Amino acid sequence: MPTSTATRPSDDLTRDDRLELYYFARLTRDIEERLAVLYRQNKVVGGLYRSLGQEGESVASAYALAEDDAVAALIRNLGSLIVQGIRPRAVFTQYMAKGTSPTRGRDLNLHFSHIPDAGGPIVVGPISMLGDLVPVMAGVGLGARMRGRALVAMTYIGDGGTSTGAFHEGMNFAAVQKLPLVVIAEDNKYAYSTPVSQQMALARIDQRAEAYGIPHEMVDGNDMLAVYDASRRAVERARHGDGPSLVGVDTMRMRGHAEHDDMRYMSKPLLDAWKARDPIARYHAHLVETEIATETDLAEIDAMSRAYAEAEADLAEAEPPPEPDTVAAGVFAGDHFQPTVEIVYSPFREKRGTPRHAPASEAGS
């Protein structure tokens, strides 16, 4: 049941907001491209899971959250973490299993959390068993309500993940309890090598929500503003106590499951068709066509993003590995293992000086 609104939430985005969206998507791709180089150099300890072609939906959906909201990203949602202010260096140190990584070398890629006691963005990391983040983030919403915090919890699920029991249990519980949860369901066409047709007999991934009485809509996942609009509507419903929503995004995983995957099961014409719909290129063209930015403006952002990604990678590369004698610490409380993740603001946020989606009275003050 798509929600109809007379105006699009994205109408309220300022020029700087729109450029910030572009910057976040660009930075996400630049970080991953730098990671691909590190992977080929054998400096990434485990696998590399690219979000190529999906950067736009990760960034645009998370951008609908307020800064202090909670997000739980999957391995292909680097963009969501970048929007929430996770410093890129943390991601590089995770992939390279450094001793100063958010998990001190204990877990990989985006498997980390940032849960401050009060204030600041909340990030809950995934486990490899898909689906569990839905009930866990429902619980974050429940905990927030009990603590009197008007917080929204957002998480992601792929077409494969929507087949798990945990997804269904979490969705149903969130619906029954009317929890402030937003689920972004990504139809990126493959779960490892399994096509969506072998995953569900539904025409659209967002129809999964129908069974729970959860409002849902399907958007073009490679149209950043469309994703933002749908996500923003869902976030507002959650914030106002109207319960969970699901946003289905139609997108494409442009690489294999991980870099080792030869993608033999993917058709070339399909990939070519989706390449023409690249979310960052489309958004770039939109910004130029609508005269929000010039090619020169965007080239400057591109250069800034690339330089930042490379500088952060270099910093991470110089970090030490964990000390082997730390291996047994921190299974239980009392071992004093409390990693910290640095939260950073984008240049656009610095310039704006106010939190994202601040009430009008605060904005511009």
Place this chain on the structure above:
Amino acid sequence: MAEMTYLEAIRQGLAEEMARDERVYAIGEDIGAYGGAFKVTEGLLERFGAERVIGTPISETAIIGAAIGSAYLGMRPVAELQFIDFVACCFNILTNFAAKSRYRWGAGVPMVVRGPCGGGVSGGPFHSANPEAHFLHTPGLKIVEPSTAYDAKGLIKAAIRDDDPVLFLEHKFLYRRVKDEVPDADYVVPIGQAVVRRPGDDVTVVTFGAMTYTALEAAEQLAQRDVEVEVIDLRTLSPLDHETVLQSVAKTNKVVVLHEAQRTGGIGAEIAAAITERGFEHLDAPPVRLASLDTPVPYNPGLEAAFRPGVEQIVAAVGQLVEY
């Protein structure tokens, strides 16, 4: 001091913690108006309201997931599994999400997962489990199982105040059959401490839960034959209190490890191995394991009695050790 049942002690401990700390709340199936399948949470809804006594769909993974997420936000959830057998339904989120969270990220999950375990009530294959061995092998989880009302109250309070996930096993055979003195004043029974229930010099019996009473009954019979059995009630199953066990074995030099769960890969194997490794020079005989048969738990009372270890087997095993 007031005399109360094991079940009332758990309820009182939970209610006192909810009154003491507004972050503590209860979540589970049928725990509200109905008061839970065994009535452990009876009266809590009326006292604390639906915000803090949350009835859920039949979704164990959602229950544990909700508990984990809310714990990240500073809450102290007490999740009820209607029968502990149903922990199998949420094994993944409990062992992979909750138990590994602190080690991976430093994010603790102060959560209690409680539920009725154990047999002796013709519960059949799906309402009689003693699942401790599955979770003994899960770093990051603590496991407790009280045998008295005093310990039930003291341990539920300790579990709720603990900063890590605790699996709280309530032996359903004891719910209304065991009654003892419980202090009025606030107290906790620390996690990780076993207790000697009956002192003796001849043979040590290490056990816990309802089997504690079976062991005490056997000890009573053996005393009439001038065999003095020392009965140790572990109370906490993870982390194990090896010191108390080893001290006893150093004195008696002979040991029976007794539990109600199936024998192969059971907690008794771990305890016997630890005694052998760390107390070999004290042993005058091989440690003996007494446990249930390696079958599902059968329904018929006669079959179940044949499945589980009883007083007779304990008396026989101790007798053989004395003769060894």
